[in-house]
Amino acid sequence: MNTTNFSRRDWLKKSTLTLGALTLIPSEIWTNNVLKAQSENSPFLYNSSNYFNEFTPPIVEENESLVILRANENPYGPPPKAAKAFQDEVFTGNRYSWKTLDDLMETIAKNEGVKTDQILMAPGSSDILEKVAMVLFQNGGNVISADPSYMSLMIVAKAVGGQWKSYKLLDDSQHDLDAMEAGIDADTKLVYICNPNNPTGSITDAKKLRDFCSRVSEKVPVFVDEAYIELSKNGLKDSMNTLVAEGKNVIVARTFSKIHGMAGLRIGYAIGKKETLDSINEITRGGMGITGPSIAAASASLANTDFLDDCRAKITAAREYTISFLETKKFSYLPSETNFVIFEIPMEGKEFLQKIYAKNVAVRSFKFWDKNWCRVSIGTMDEMKLFTKAMGEIFA
Structure with a gap:
């Protein structure tokens, strides 16, 4: 992933000036858009x-x-055990939670079949989508995705100077992988795939998607948003996490907001190549945005299948x-x-x-x-x- 030599201070200054409300969490973005549209x-x-x-x-x-x-x-x-863990952890709120975060990352790494340095934690997966967009598109370029799809990454990419190339879903609501691959050009910096897709709820065949990601990631990074995958028929069997373990330039995002019932506790993560995630973490430090009680709740939820x-x-x-x-x-x-x-x-x-x-x-x-x-x-x-x-x- 290519980034500029911006310092953290320069980047924060730029993002504050250009993004405005987009620096808010997703629910606040939606609420602010609603209020603005209603007033107008x-x-x-x-x-x-x-x-x-x-x-x-x-x-x-x-x-x-x-x-x-x-x-x-x-x-x-959230699961009762997760709620109890959250409550108990409140009493250690005077301390930073790096140790418990490290423990959670080790659990996630084991579950995903990757190393801990291939994990990026954040307050929800939408936070990861937006930070990837901020880092990757600050000097322009385009992102390829389905239409319709979850718009968080594309909205932020456009806000910082990027472009969106969209490809209509197929008649059976799967991603048109052939058209998306053919659309890659010299300015393409990322391919984004939400699977299962939001807002359609449809899922793209796992074998076709795995072949696509394996092949296309040799050209540009592929971001697979798996926020809803645990709710799908095959569940995590259809995850693209195996490609990350194989060293492919694929980013897979997950969240505790959906099946884990922790939307208000704000915790999610991405797995990917170490150097790719390092380029994001250099600027954003996603783990700083997660509270200790949320970390404890997530750990308890993973153990409560x-x-x-x-x-x-x-x-x-x-x-x-x-x-x-x-x-x-x-x-x-x-x-x-x-x-x-x-x-x-x-x-x-x-x-x-x-x-x-x-x-x-x-x-x-x-x-x-x-x-x-x-x-x-x-x-x-x-x-x-x-x-x-x-x-x-x-x-x-």
Whole structure:
């Protein structure tokens, strides 16, 4: 990975001037975009013609009865043992947590089949996406990804001077790997793949993706975002971590925000080549942003696989219930191996959000491929029944 000779101070000065709100955590970015769009009465959050848009949610007073199905959170986490570990670690909050962080990194390294110096810790995987973009695109260049996909890395890359080359998903919602590879040029600095993909929930064949990453990483780094992989049918069997162990220039990002139910505790990590991660760590020092209690909770969660398996089973059952409803009501949906489902709606997105928020259910709505879509996160079975009830009333 090529970087400039910026000092940390120079880079921080540049990033502060050019990024503004993009230096916030992802939830704050989304919230700030919502507030700005609402104040300007804009139908979309981003107002961009070169990638899919998200409809602005209505202004409502959120309350405890609001069913929040918009952030792909695990409704059952964090595991009780992780919560207990978090509470206990609070009492050592006067000390830095380097030792416990090192212990967690050793556990992760063993699980992933890599060395500890091939791990980069951060407060959530989105933090890693954004820092990679900040470091890699400060002198321009382009990033290649699917369209639609998770936009965090691309938004920051564009904010610091990079460009985005997007390639529409195939008809079966998998990445168009052939087109993406053909699109690599002299200015390409990174290929980004979100698998399973967000916001579509679809997964790309693991063998095809592994062959692609192995081959393409000889030309440019390949970043594989596996935030939802533990929720997929094959789980970690489909991870690209084996390529990192083989020495390929592949970065794999994971998060404790999804299956581990720790979205609010902010912890994630990446595995990759030591020199690649060192170039990021020289500027960002991702481990400094993680609290000791979060480290303790993550360590406890990794050891509590029974709870994670139970969450996966419940989420799968609620997802199948939701899909059955969509099929019964003739909604066209994309195949999902995540804790969310996206489907077409026969109504303009802004109007739809007003109607469903009025029924105390919060979801997301997008515009892409000249169609309106609803993306609903999978909550508890009771929450999904409230969602289907609201949908049945809106589209009676």
